[in-house]
Amino acid sequence: MALAFSEYSRYYDLLYADKDYNGEVRYVLKLLAAQNIRGGRLLELGSGTGKHGRLLAEAGFEVHGIERSSDMVAQAVTTPSFTCEQGDIRHARVGKTFDAVLSLFHVISYLTDIEDLREVLSRAREHLTNGGVFIFDVWYTPAVLAQQPEVRVKRVADRDCQVLRIAEPESYPNDSRVDVKYSIFVKNRETGLTSTFEEVHAMRHFTLTEIDLLAAATGFERIGAEEFGTGAAPGTDTWGVCFTMRAVGP
Ligand SMILES: C[S@@+](CC[C@H](N)C(=O)[O-])C[C@H]1O[C@@H](n2cnc3c(N)ncnc32)[C@H](O)[C@@H]1O
Structure with missing residues (x-):
């Protein structure tokens, strides 16, 4: 990752x-x-x-x-x-x-x-x-404990690509931390090909x-x-x- x-x-x-x-x-x-x-x-x-x-x-x-x-x-x-x-x-x-x-x-x-x-x-x-x-x-x-982070989906685009971002949180309340796993799908408009990558953003x-x-x-x-x-x-x-x-x- x-x-x-x-x-x-x-x-x-x-x-x-x-x-x-x-x-x-x-x-x-x-x-x-x-x-x-x-x-x-x-x-x-x-x-x-x-x-x-x-x-x-x-x-x-x-x-x-x-x-x-x-x-x-x-x-x-x-x-x-x-x-x-x-x-x-x-x-x-x-x-x-x-x-x-x-x-x-x-x-x-x-x-x-x-x-x-x-x-x-x-x-x-x-x-x-x-x-x-x-x-x-x-x-x-x-706020984080009361609301609990949710799965979120965001779609954005410009003239070169379309980007889909899925954010999946995992909470670790004893560490005051939420690990947000981002899965990103990028569709190149010219080639039509989609590439993908994942990153975890650990948030305190x-x-x-x-x-x-x-x-x-x-x-x-x-x-x-x-x-x-x-x-x-x-x-x-x-x-x-x-x-x-x-x-x-x-
Ligand atoms: C959500 S972004 C905010 C960027 C910018 N302040 C803004 O408002 O658009 C968080 C930023 O913190 C930077 N960052 C996190 N840990 C860092 C560190 N230890 N040293 C320098 N930059 C760091 C990341 O690389 C990222 O650019």
Whole structure:
């Protein structure tokens, strides 16, 4: 079985063509402005194909992304104010500090191991000075346990191919984890041939307490937890919760 975002990355933008990156960036800009961050330098962990990063750069920020998939990095359209590099967010050190660190669209949920989580939060902290903020969204345990992930089917197409994606979840509640097996069928319009591949995306979900413990262990305090996009209080119907953490002493 392939690693998450190996072949998948080739169809990523097509699969998420319906994702409202503009609206999400407006929401993130509001979160940043609430912390008096209206310009300056942003570090984006797990920057994917660079959609958020580019829009944030257009909004006046200087953005640098770190992304593990070299295919995704290659697809990103960089500009003087939006750059990205291939790297692992558990280990990457850029060598300067930023006004805020961001990690958007469940990137942190891809870290299922507690030591990896500690590493990533520590890396985020190292790139901030005291008072800087780290904003990220993750799957939220109360919602995942209440709703239970379901089998989902998605169909997308462009002029070259038709893609069918079947997502089959398997839950491991004691590990706060859901393994989502993606089976992807790609029909080439020109040849009529269909190719197929599978990837498992292991996703961790979090409680507020777990996030608070991680924050305390890595030099952060939690200053916000709300539904990503709406700002609603987290509850059993809030799959994606967005956290704002402030970097604290020593
Ligand atoms: C759902 S995608 C989100 C991408 C992008 N932030 C977006 O909103 O389109 C999750 C991303 O996290 C990246 N990722 C997961 N673990 C990583 C790691 N340890 N280091 C760097 N990137 C990682 C994946 O390669 C993938 O691009």
